[in-house]
Amino acid sequence: MPVWLRRTLVTLGALVVVAGAAYYWLIVESRMPSDADFPLDINQVRRAVAAVPGDKPGSVEVELIGSFQFPATAIVAGDGWGPRDVPVYSFRLVYPGTSILIDTALNEELGGGNLVTFDAEAYARMERAMAAVSLIVITHEHMDHIGGLTVHPELAAVLPSTKLTREQLAHPERSLPARFPEGLLEGYQPLDYEQYRVIAPGVALIKAPGHTPGSQMVYVQKANGEELLFLGDVAWHYRNIEVLRERARLMTQFFLKEDRTAVFGQLAALHRLHEAEPDIALVPGHDGGIVNGLLESGILKQGFAIE
Numbered sequence: 001m002p003v004w005l006r007r008t009l010v011t012l013g014a015l016v017v018v019a020g021a022a023y024y025w026l027i028v029e030s031r032m033p034s035d036a037d038f039p040l041d042i043n044q045v046r047r048a049v050a051a052v053p054g055d056k057p058g059s060v061e062v063e064l065i066g067s068f069q070f071p072a073t074a075i076v077a078g079d080g081w082g083p084r085d086v087p088v089y090s091f092r093l094v095y096p097g098t099s100i101l102i103d104t105a106l107n108e109e110l111g112g113g114n115l116v117t118f119d120a121e122a123y124a125r126m127e128r129a130m131a132a133v134s135l136i137v138i139t140h141e142h143m144d145h146i147g148g149l150t151v152h153p154e155l156a157a158v159l160p161s162t163k164l165t166r167e168q169l170a171h172p173e174r175s176l177p178a179r180f181p182e183g184l185l186e187g188y189q190p191l192d193y194e195q196y197r198v199i200a201p202g203v204a205l206i207k208a209p210g211h212t213p214g215s216q217m218v219y220v221q222k223a224n225g226e227e228l229l230f231l232g233d234v235a236w237h238y239r240n241i242e243v244l245r246e247r248a249r250l251m252t253q254f255f256l257k258e259d260r261t262a263v264f265g266q267l268a269a270l271h272r273l274h275e276a277e278p279d280i281a282l283v284p285g286h287d288g289g290i291v292n293g294l295l296e297s298g299i300l301k302q303g304f305a306i307e
């Protein structure tokens with residue numbers, strides 16, 4: 001074999017090895033780091049909720065606002081390149097005479113060409129609900145959760161009902177392309193809390209930074225005793241918790257800039273919680289199968305029942 005050919009083949013071989021390793025690292029690898037840890041004491045949350053008297057939500061409604069589609073491996077690393085639905089939701093906790101909104105989805109303009117479906121009527125119902133609820137909380141500062149708030153036509157009137165946290169407002173770059181209009185947040189007093197915070201009868205926030213600095217889960221105890229835990233995007237799909245695998249590193253490191261170890265700790269804590277307390281409905285940020293199952297069992301109700 002001529003020397004030049006030998007060198008070319010060796011170089012090509014080395015390139016293939018490097019490319020293979022990079023592919024594995026960025027697209028497939030998803031082992032639980034040994035230092036992943038997240039303290040989640042559900043009984044402490046329950047005790048905090050029990051200490052706040054008052055009517056709890058009688059029902060929990062969901063609106064499906066639109067849907068993205070991602071390759072499976074973007075959601076659960078190593079799951080391949082087949083398309084998976086990533087539906088975008090807003091939830092409403094209905095009390096006698098009042099209500100609370102969890103997450104505000106995004107409008108069609110913010111979603112741009114990435115949306116494969118968008119339900120303008122559902123979005124309009126959510127927008128009307130936002131003007132009427134007593135509280136609005138968001139699980140985290142990404143545009144598909146905070147976007148509907150930032151573009152609300154009566155934002156100045158809606159803002160006093162919101163409980164945005166200090167961490168959620170500290171990183172406006174995480175919300176892009178969603179952004180609050182210039183000057184509107186001047187003087188806004190963000191919510192500051194440590195680990196858990198009860199914000200209404202039957203509702204507690206659980207601080208869970210990792211996916212974003214401002215990520216939190218929302219624990220809900222209905223009047224009939226049913227419990228839900230809204231996870232935000234700690235997990236996009238329930239499968240992340242089931243198989244204890246994160247999104248592909250290409251997503252977490254380069255697009256989302258996640259604290260991957262923190263998210264792994266949360267996935268492990270949720271996995272343990274589900275084993276210990278299978279009746280608590282874990283609601284990932286974008287899992288159509290889970291939401292449809294909860295609709296069938298009556299734990300969730302389809303659509304915001306507002307005029």
Ligand SMILES: [Zn+2]
Nearest residue numbers: 142144233285
């Ligand atoms: Zn999301």
